[in-house]
Amino acid sequence: MKKCLVLLDAGFLSKLSKHFGKGKYLIYDIIKFAKNLAKKQRFYCKHIFYYTAPPFQSEKPIENEEKRKEKYDKFIKKLSKNKDLTIREGRCQRLKINNKFIYKQKAVDSLAIMDLMSIPIEYPEINNIILLASDSDFVPVINRLKKLNIKTILYTYYEEKNRKSAFSTSNELIKSVHKYVLLTKQDFENCPLKK
Numbered sequence: 001m002k003k004c005l006v007l008l009d010a011g012f013l014s015k016l017s018k019h020f021g022k023g024k025y026l027i028y029d030i031i032k033f034a035k036n037l038a039k040k041q042r043f044y045c046k047h048i049f050y051y052t053a054p055p056f057q058s059e060k061p062i063e064n065e066e067k068r069k070e071k072y073d074k075f076i077k078k079l080s081k082n083k084d085l086t087i088r089e090g091r092c093q094r095l096k097i098n099n100k101f102i103y104k105q106k107a108v109d110s111l112a113i114m115d116l117m118s119i120p121i122e123y124p125e126i127n128n129i130i131l132l133a134s135d136s137d138f139v140p141v142i143n144r145l146k147k148l149n150i151k152t153i154l155y156t157y158y159e160e161k162n163r164k165s166a167f168s169t170s171n172e173l174i175k176s177v178h179k180y181v182l183l184t185k186q187d188f189e190n191c192p193l194k195k
Contacts, residue, residue: 004043004128004153005119006034007112010052011105012134016157020185031082032191037130037155040181046126048085051112052076053105056092088115109137116141120148130155132183136170143176151178158182 008030017026031048038045054076055068080087090107112133119126129145131138132155142152154177158169174180 001042001044002128003046003126004038004041004130005047005049005123005126006038006045006130007049007115007132008034008051009108009112009133009135010050011108013132016183017188019157020188026185026188027193028188029191029193030079031085033188034085034130036187036191037132041128041130041153043128043130045084045130046123049088049112049115050079050085051088051090051108053090053092053108056094056103088112109133109135113138113141116145119145119150127151128153131177132156134158134169134173136172139170139172139176142173146176146178152176153178154180155183155187156180 013030014025017028018024020026030050034048035045055065055072057065057069061069076087076089079085088108088111090105090111093104093106095102095104112131116129116131116138119129127150129150129152131142131152134156145152154169154173156169156173169180
């Protein structure tokens, strides 16, 4: 069985989980989820990279911020015990637009791009990558890897008939990959989290 690496964008996964859960986050095992995606492509998952950002913290964090950070730290600590997974953390930026706070992950895609570029050096035996994302920032690195005979399979989600959807995937990204697969609610439900 061919080996692959799986790269997961936690922000995109979280948004999708909430969408499929109709406003409530689905509870699932991230490790099983990644391994199942690989198995569906007839690959053995050699390693998983998980890209995330801690929740925003003010200079003097308010109670709600502290609780979110506590919950996040507990989750990351548990996840980091798995030797099959590497966690990469960007940061969370808070912007005030029209008197409303908007939160955005920063540097997360850059970390994933750095890891993708390192694959030929750190994983010379790997010729297949599974990427869970929707962003066109990945197009140049995917095209570069293609020249090195490394195929990228994209797992993503978009709604064709709904122009107002919160989900869209870059056409350039879809064109750049070897193959793309739309994620389903079933992909999350197939890997329940054991307590």
